[in-house]
Amino acid sequence: MKQSSSQIPRPLHERIVASLADVLGDGKHALHEPSFMGEELQCLKECISSTYVSSVGPFVDRFEKAIAEYTGSRRAVAVVNGTSALQVALQLAGVKAGDEVVMPALTFVGTANAARYLGATPHFADSSLNNLGLDPDALQEWLKYVVEKTSTGSRNRFTGSRISTLVPMHTFGHPCEIERLVGLANDYQLRVVEDAAESLGSYFGDRHTGTFGCCGILSFNGNKIITTGGGGAILTNDIGLADHAKHLTTTAKVNHRWDYVHDEVGYNFRMPNLNAALGCAQLESMPKLLASKRSLTSLYSKCFTDIAEVTLMKEPHGCTSNYWLQTLILAESVSDQRDPILEATNNFGLSTRPAWRPIHQLPPYINCPCAPLPVAESLALRIINIPSSAKLVCRA
Numbered sequence: 170m171k172q173s174s175s176q177i178p179r180p181l182h183e184r185i186v187a188s189l190a191d192v193l194g195d196g197k198h199a200l201h202e203p204s205f206m207g208e209e210l211q212c213l214k215e216c217i218s219s220t221y222v223s224s225v226g227p228f229v230d231r232f233e234k235a236i237a238e239y240t241g242s243r244r245a246v247a248v249v250n251g252t253s254a255l256q257v258a259l260q261l262a263g264v265k266a267g268d269e270v271v272m273p274a275l276t277f278v279g280t281a282n283a284a285r286y287l288g289a290t291p292h293f294a295d296s297s298l299n300n301l302g303l304d305p306d307a308l309q310e311w312l313k314y315v316v317e318k319t320s321t322g323s324r325n326r327f328t329g330s331r332i333s334t335l336v337p338m339h340t341f342g343h344p345c346e347i348e349r350l351v352g353l354a355n356d357y358q359l360r361v362v363e364d365a366a367e368s369l370g371s372y373f374g375d376r377h378t379g380t381f382g383c384c385g386i387l388s389f390n391g392n393k394i395i396t397t398g399g400g401g402a403i404l405t406n407d408i409g410l411a412d413h414a415k416h417l418t419t420t421a422k423v424n425h426r427w428d429y430v431h432d433e434v435g436y437n438f439r440m441p442n443l444n445a446a447l448g449c450a451q452l453e454s455m456p457k458l459l460a461s462k463r464s465l466t467s468l469y470s471k472c473f474t475d476i477a478e479v480t481l482m483k484e485p486h487g488c489t490s491n492y493w494l495q496t497l498i499l500a501e502s503v504s505d506q507r508d509p510i511l512e513a514t515n516n517f518g519l520s521t522r523p524a525w526r527p528i529h530q531l532p533p534y535i536n537c538p539c540a541p542l543p544v545a546e547s548l549a550l551r552i553i554n555i556p557s558s559a560k561l562v563c564r565a
């Protein structure tokens with residue numbers, strides 16, 4: 170129904186609902202639904218028929234090989250979820266109890282939890298407006314101020330703790346400035362563990378995200394670009410580290426025909442064969458999924474050009490994003506409109522979500538060391554994720 174034009178401009182939340190409805194129509198739409206367009210049922214049937222649904226079976230090896238090949242990583246180790254992948258990756262990178270682990274404040278809480286499980290303390294750094302990931306310039310300034318360099322690495326001059334590791338994250342699938350961050354980490358003798366949970370199919374230059382540090386991790390949770398129901402993977406080019414990751418995530422059991430010898434405190438983090446079977450089928454659909462997400466970006470792009478107060482997030486220069494979650498960024502002048510927009514869109518049946526609460530504001534992490542976080546705090550009030558499922562364009 171067209172309304173006659175009036176002098177009073179329509180409220181921002183109404184214009185946003187109208188733009189979304191232009192692309193999506195009137196139906197209800199989730200923020201992100203999985204797509205099953207390939208051989209999912211056949212693979213699951215094959216897995217069940219074989220009776221190998223649990224901790225051993227050929228789909229796990231097949232999935233690991235396929236992930237390694239897809240990402241260009243020498244090895245991939247499949248595990249039960251992305252958070253466990255990160256916990257083990259941090260442990261293998263050498264994170265010890267009492268260490269500080271530098272990470273963005275604007276990330277999913279799992280990034281911080283993984284460090285905490287090891288007895289380490291997250292140390293939060295600021296984000297960049299260009300790519301929503303760690304800002305290398307701000308981080309360089311901050312490290313110059315906070316770090317006391319020792320013969321063995323970096324120490325926080327205020328807390329006295331060793332700063333051992335940097336965890337860059339590729340937000341909503343947009344690659345951060347990973348090369349500069351790795352350079353900075355080298356200057357301060359920090360290991361790099363890349364949280365690429367959201368960025369399967371995203372490239373910095375022509376290199377896949379998650380392959381720049383000593384290890385990287387992926388997530389295959391139900392809301393990610395592909396899913397295994399629940400799952401994750403550790404990526405690494407270091408064969409020794411990969412073998413150790415496999416050992417640690419499979420209860421550290423020493424190979425023997427019948428004896429139970431476990432030579433360190435391992436974890437039962439192995440991805441079950443049933444989940445890997447789903448993953449094998451899902452991975453085949455990546456080209457289609459990426460193409461759909463890219464078309465969705467161009468559709469949204471056309472609809473949001475006339476709304477000056479919002480910007481649709483685009484892939485950073487020189488990078489290829491998987492466009493996992495489509496993102497609107499509100500101008501600072503209208504950040505007070507975020508909640509009315511969330512309210513109006515959700516009332517209309519369109520699932521939209523704000524960014525995470527920055528982790529330094531969450532009760533378990535309120536006392537952690539923090540760099541100044543002006544950009545992360547501002548972005549957290551201005552980000553709105555909008556419906557992003559691949560099926561919104563590709564009706565398979």
Ligand SMILES: *Cc1c(COP(=O)(O)O)cnc(C)c1O
Binds near residue numbers: 400
């Ligand atoms: C999803 C996600 C994780 C954790 O993955 P799970 O599989 O849900 O445990 C970690 N970090 C980021 C940034 C994520 O988005």
